[in-house]
Amino acid sequence: RKTLPHDERWTAYLQDVPNYKEEPIRPAAALNGVEKPEGFEAWYQTNVYQQRQAGYVTVTINLPLGDLTARQMYQLADIARQYAGDNVRLTVEQNIVLRWISEADLPDLYRALKAVGLGDAGAGTIVDITSCPGTDTCKLGIASSRGLAGELRRRLGEKNASLPQAVKDLKIKISGCFNSCGQHHIADIGLFGNSRRAGNRKVPHFQVVLGGKWRDNAGNYGLAVGAVPAKSVPILVDTIINRYAAEREKGESFQDWIGRLGKVAVREMVQPFMNIPPFELDPSFYSDWGDTRVYGIADIGVGECAGEVVSLFSMEISKAESVHFEALVALDDGDYITAENKAYESMLLAARALVRTQYLDVGNEPNDIVEEFRTRFYDTQLFFDPFAKGKFASYLLDRHANPPTKIDEDKAHRLIEEARLFIEATYACEARVNGVIVN
Numbered sequence: 001r002k003t004l005p006h007d008e009r010w011t012a013y014l015q016d017v018p019n020y021k022e023e024p025i026r027p028a029a030a031l032n033g034v035e036k037p038e039g040f041e042a043w044y045q046t047n048v049y050q051q052r053q054a055g056y057v058t059v060t061i062n063l064p065l066g067d068l069t070a071r072q073m074y075q076l077a078d079i080a081r082q083y084a085g086d087n088v089r090l091t092v093e094q095n096i097v098l099r100w101i102s103e104a105d106l107p108d109l110y111r112a113l114k115a116v117g118l119g120d121a122g123a124g125t126i127v128d129i130t131s132c133p134g135t136d137t138c139k140l141g142i143a144s145s146r147g148l149a150g151e152l153r154r155r156l157g158e159k160n161a162s163l164p165q166a167v168k169d170l171k172i173k174i175s176g177c178f179n180s181c182g183q184h185h186i187a188d189i190g191l192f193g194n195s196r197r198a199g200n201r202k203v204p205h206f207q208v209v210l211g212g213k214w215r216d217n218a219g220n221y222g223l224a225v226g227a228v229p230a231k232s233v234p235i236l237v238d239t240i241i242n243r244y245a246a247e248r249e250k251g252e253s254f255q256d257w258i259g260r261l262g263k264v265a266v267r268e269m270v271q272p273f274m275n276i277p278p279f280e281l282d283p284s285f286y287s288d289w290g291d292t293r294v295y296g297i298a299d300i301g302v303g304e305c306a307g308e309v310v311s312l313f314s315m316e317i318s319k320a321e322s323v324h325f326e327a328l329v330a331l332d333d334g335d336y337i338t339a340e341n342k343a344y345e346s347m348l349l350a351a352r353a354l355v356r357t358q359y360l361d362v363g364n365e366p367n368d369i370v371e372e373f374r375t376r377f378y379d380t381q382l383f384f385d386p387f388a389k390g391k392f393a394s395y396l397l398d399r400h401a402n403p404p405t406k407i408d409e410d411k412a413h414r415l416i417e418e419a420r421l422f423i424e425a426t427y428a429c430e431a432r433v434n435g436v437i438v439n
């Protein structure tokens, strides 16, 4: 905008917008008796939706990871002009939609899409994973959301045909960090990138967020239940969907099943996948999906760390994690006061774990912890996230300064989510300050 000379055409179309009317370019006609190519039925089941107008359907073009080559864009433009007119629509699920398709044209349209590599079935199913750019191109990315999405799509695609319909209907959404551009908070199975430290190495992880709801206008946000090494996510997803398939009651949604299991059982399901094997035993855990480089450090600044098995910080932050989990359980039980208090306590414990990396003698009093945290990590901006700046620290500082007088479910839920982000920021700060190389 600053350097290009102005062109009237950029905005000229805006005055015509109120008169815009989308109309079909082909006459409505039923599919009856038209010969169908191989693969058509599966595609028809998942990618074609009836419009209100008889004889017309909407077709979803399923784009793996939302990707489309420049050549495919030209080819798609030709196909769209032939069957749908000048309009295509992009969806928040990273697909493309063609409207006003005459049903009788579907077999030819399918052949045309297939010929240019855009005829994949499975739109809106478990293989149709939404993912933000993550570490591929986003400078805020912590883990490879696209790498993981590609791996999950490959694995789930191999067995998609044999999965029960209830599993096929699940949504998986992945973000490369907490910012949720991949919409992880409204997925049945949501994942967002973070990292954990194992000795002197950094291990890419994903926080698992279960029970979000994309229907009813994103009617419910899922809650984080544990951070799992990136390389363990596919097998955890397998475990979750297999259990859901085996245990669900007739007509039971994923959200209801997760609610019926309860946080303790959900945590027990996730826990075995949270372990990080030693580098010498399995170095693959120390690189991300789609990236063969191993994360590590040449010099972490404090010589003893190389011999450190479990750091004091690791032990203390795990206490914060436990208390955060107790908050989730209390929320499940409808005990909102305990849930809110536990969320606050988990932030205090995380802050204390961080403070003790600099000042071992800090006490247990909330005022002491908060003041030391403020002086050492907030005022110095050491705790600041490159994107969110001091936002995560303010979750603790605000709650400490202004304890709520009335606690309801929403308030407890919100503080639990804020505590999750505060704890994640604590891990990141500790890794930054104490010498782990962040690639």
Ligand code: SF4
Pocket: 132, 133, 134, 135, 138, 139, 140, 141, 142, 175, 176, 177, 178, 179, 180, 181, 182
């Ligand atoms: S969620 Fe994070 S990594 Fe993904 S695009 Fe947004 S800011 Fe970048």
